[in-house]
Amino acid sequence: MNILKFGGTSVGSAQSISALMDILIKGKHAEHPIVVLSAMGGVTNTLLDMAESARKGEDYAETLKKVEDKHFEVIRALLPASAQNPVLTKLKIYLNELEDILQAVYNLKELSLQTKDLILSYGERCSTMMVSHIARQYFANALFVDGSELIKTDHNFGQAKVNTELTENLIRDFYAGNNDKLLFVTGFISSNDEGRITTLGRGGSDYTAAIWGAALGADEIEIWTDVDGMLTADPRIVKKAFSLPELSYTEAMELSYFGAKVIYPPTMIPAFLKKIPIVIKNTFNVDFPGTYIRHNVHASSLPIKGISSIDEISILNLSGSGMVGKAGFSGRLFSMLSREQVNVVLITQSSSEHSITFAVKPADALKALALINKEFELELQARKLEYPEVENGLSVLAIVGENMKRTPGISGRLFSALGRNGVNIRAIAQGSSEYNISVILSRSDLSKAVNAVHDAFYADLKKTLNVFCLGTGNIGKTLFKQLQHQMPFLAKNNDLQVKVMGVSNTRKMYLDAEGIDLNNWEDTLNEKGEQADLAEFIKKMKSMNLANCVFVDNTASHNPIRHYLDVLQSSISVVTCNKIGNSAEYDQYVAFKEAARKHGVEFYYETNVGAGLPIIRTLKDLMLSGDRINRIEAILSGTISYIFNNFKGDRLFSEVVKEAQDMGYTEPDPRDDLNGKDFMRKMLILARDAGYALEEKDVAIESMLPPACLAASSVAEFYQELENNAAHFENLKNEAAKSNKVLRYIGKLEDGKVAITLQMVDDSHPFYMLSGSDNIISFTTDRYKERPLVVKGPGAGAEVTAAGVFADIINIGKR
Numbered sequence: 001m002n003i004l005k006f007g008g009t010s011v012g013s014a015q016s017i018s019a020l021m022d023i024l025i026k027g028k029h030a031e032h033p034i035v036v037l038s039a040m041g042g043v044t045n046t047l048l049d050m051a052e053s054a055r056k057g058e059d060y061a062e063t064l065k066k067v068e069d070k071h072f073e074v075i076r077a078l079l080p081a082s083a084q085n086p087v088l089t090k091l092k093i094y095l096n097e098l099e100d101i102l103q104a105v106y107n108l109k110e111l112s113l114q115t116k117d118l119i120l121s122y123g124e125r126c127s128t129m130m131v132s133h134i135a136r137q138y139f140a141n142a143l144f145v146d147g148s149e150l151i152k153t154d155h156n157f158g159q160a161k162v163n164t165e166l167t168e169n170l171i172r173d174f175y176a177g178n179n180d181k182l183l184f185v186t187g188f189i190s191s192n193d194e195g196r197i198t199t200l201g202r203g204g205s206d207y208t209a210a211i212w213g214a215a216l217g218a219d220e221i222e223i224w225t226d227v228d229g230m231l232t233a234d235p236r237i238v239k240k241a242f243s244l245p246e247l248s249y250t251e252a253m254e255l256s257y258f259g260a261k262v263i264y265p266p267t268m269i270p271a272f273l274k275k276i277p278i279v280i281k282n283t284f285n286v287d288f289p290g291t292y293i294r295h296n297v298h299a300s301s302l303p304i305k306g307i308s309s310i311d312e313i314s315i316l317n318l319s320g321s322g323m324v325g326k327a328g329f330s331g332r333l334f335s336m337l338s339r340e341q342v343n344v345v346l347i348t349q350s351s352s353e354h355s356i357t358f359a360v361k362p363a364d365a366l367k368a369l370a371l372i373n374k375e376f377e378l379e380l381q382a383r384k385l386e387y388p389e390v391e392n393g394l395s396v397l398a399i400v401g402e403n404m405k406r407t408p409g410i411s412g413r414l415f416s417a418l419g420r421n422g423v424n425i426r427a428i429a430q431g432s433s434e435y436n437i438s439v440i441l442s443r444s445d446l447s448k449a450v451n452a453v454h455d456a457f458y459a460d461l462k463k464t465l466n467v468f469c470l471g472t473g474n475i476g477k478t479l480f481k482q483l484q485h486q487m488p489f490l491a492k493n494n495d496l497q498v499k500v501m502g503v504s505n506t507r508k509m510y511l512d513a514e515g516i517d518l519n520n521w522e523d524t525l526n527e528k529g530e531q532a533d534l535a536e537f538i539k540k541m542k543s544m545n546l547a548n549c550v551f552v553d554n555t556a557s558h559n560p561i562r563h564y565l566d567v568l569q570s571s572i573s574v575v576t577c578n579k580i581g582n583s584a585e586y587d588q589y590v591a592f593k594e595a596a597r598k599h600g601v602e603f604y605y606e607t608n609v610g611a612g613l614p615i616i617r618t619l620k621d622l623m624l625s626g627d628r629i630n631r632i633e634a635i636l637s638g639t640i641s642y643i644f645n646n647f648k649g650d651r652l653f654s655e656v657v658k659e660a661q662d663m664g665y666t667e668p669d670p671r672d673d674l675n676g677k678d679f680m681r682k683m684l685i686l687a688r689d690a691g692y693a694l695e696e697k698d699v700a701i702e703s704m705l706p707p708a709c710l711a712a713s714s715v716a717e718f719y720q721e722l723e724n725n726a727a728h729f730e731n732l733k734n735e736a737a738k739s740n741k742v743l744r745y746i747g748k749l750e751d752g753k754v755a756i757t758l759q760m761v762d763d764s765h766p767f768y769m770l771s772g773s774d775n776i777i778s779f780t781t782d783r784y785k786e787r788p789l790v791v792k793g794p795g796a797g798a799e800v801t802a803a804g805v806f807a808d809i810i811n812i813g814k815r
Ligand code: ADP
Pocket: 006, 007, 008, 009, 010, 038, 203, 224, 225, 226, 227, 229, 230, 231, 232, 233, 234, 235, 236, 259, 260, 261, 262, 263, 306, 308
């Protein structure tokens, strides 16, 4: 025989009750199952609210009417008119009783735990009575059972303790007389020896099912809910959570104890003792085979089974010399709290014995504080103990699994995932069973933390990078195209998912917690976007508080730079093709790097020099491996290369510049290329990466432009001046041609000094052969002395630059 328990959502509407009936009708049960039901979804909370309103002298009539409507609606939808009346009448009787009790609370302005339980009991009684009548259309022998009389408990209202022996006998006796019926039993409610209604604690219907299962030696206890069984994490927090096929009783117990609400922790006890399997199934997806909780589970390859969390927790910290070496101090503390019914969720003690930190539900915090102040009054007055304080706004995250015991490095992985994402840990506890490690952290970090930890432990799942992009010019647009195109490959071959969560240009910005569809990001931005505001964009990005976050700057503007430090300090990696940041004051360059290092995130800027060419990375590898850079020579202006390579025949210099701009090779303002400023920035960044603390003024730039061109005040005027000075450029060209040389604008770092000069080189020079917009760089080092290490290739253009940004993003994902 099986016990089938259906939770609140499974009896929450006419539609779900139909699904439930279907499950009963199609179920192939050799014997009648026993059906245990919860209150309709949301009703228990509503009853609590009404009780509180009544106590405060507020109106509750309207809410009560809503509860009535909720039930009546189901009856009208699922019963023929002729069968409705008797059920409506019975419901009305229950609701009238409830109203009388609420009225009494209202009159007295007093709400005891006992009365609260009585009020709550109407939720299960109404739903179960109603569903049993609906079932009679299909099962003539359906019988409604108010189970409160069969489960006997102590007087601990709100969370009563079951008298197992008595209860099992009562259930067995009852069943012996009714085993030919299809029983519909109220979950959650019970009674004490005086016959007063008690409850088994929130979520307690699961427990009712297990109590019945154990009493009657059921074959299986089926918990029907609204998700595919127990998942690796709460699916509302972690989108990638997946269903677990199997758990041991201990694992299920620990996961639910630390917040996996899908099953109520005490449920496991009767099932464990009688070795009855529990299976969690989905009312709304009957094909899901279920999560089995049982003995002798198969070996699992997962390092941990799941991550659960308790949203709201408070901690108290007790410290002082009075605790040192005092045997029994913590015993005294915790037995006092337990005696007074304060449930301690977890405890950590420092090894010096100087302090004990423990966590309780926020509702218990002040009570715990008062109890401590009373119990330890003398020690506190004598200053042997510090007065404890309550700290709120915290959450618990726990990882659970029996494999933890056998797998080293689990806690390392946990802490590094949290650390990398800037999650500060307040306290740590490892259960003595070693089946769980739990940490206390700030509530505002919880969702990020659970996602980061999930990513860290289920490596064979896709890791998600949450990307926020500034700039939708050439590079930004191309990056989105590349991302969109490459997504399936990344998912398949790199287990990586890049989600664009926010995008902004100077006009509009748009952020979306679900991610932005790259097929139509432009329409989305234009239609749904709000007025751009960089500070606001960053604030929103930070408040989304996502794991594995990357801020991408695809602009050439000063504005974003101001925010880099703040972004890095918020544990968000930065990828930038914007050179302005790294080439401004040296102190700022150092501060970026320091912030990234300190907060365990990345600051990548490969495209600052040579677009997608691996220049920065090569230099870094040389330095890391202990090589010393003696000289760097480079042509790093793809734009100027392009211009010199195409300044041939009778074309005007200005025409070639215009062409380069049209092809996207220049900076947004071509003057930044031609006045050597862009080149200077690149050389400065290289010099700094090579270990020299240089400033802009330390770079000697020989201009290739006549003074009038440099003085132009706008782009248009600049082009005009280039035309006016056509002869200057013509001369340069002819002079070079005369001696079989070519014009090259070359940067050099040597002896800690940087210079950029216009040179004419012949075919013996390694930089003579250079086509299109190519960059070339040669590193002469201690190891590459005779033949320098040369990197050469296309060093400008949106396609290669976006690809470089892309590679930086992917490299963050590889960490
Ligand atoms: P019922 O009303 O059926 O008893 P509950 O609301 O009590 O259902 O429990 C089911 C809910 O538990 C799910 O909808 C889900 O949001 C939440 N939940 C939290 N953690 C987990 C987890 N690890 N696996 C599955 N569900 C979880």
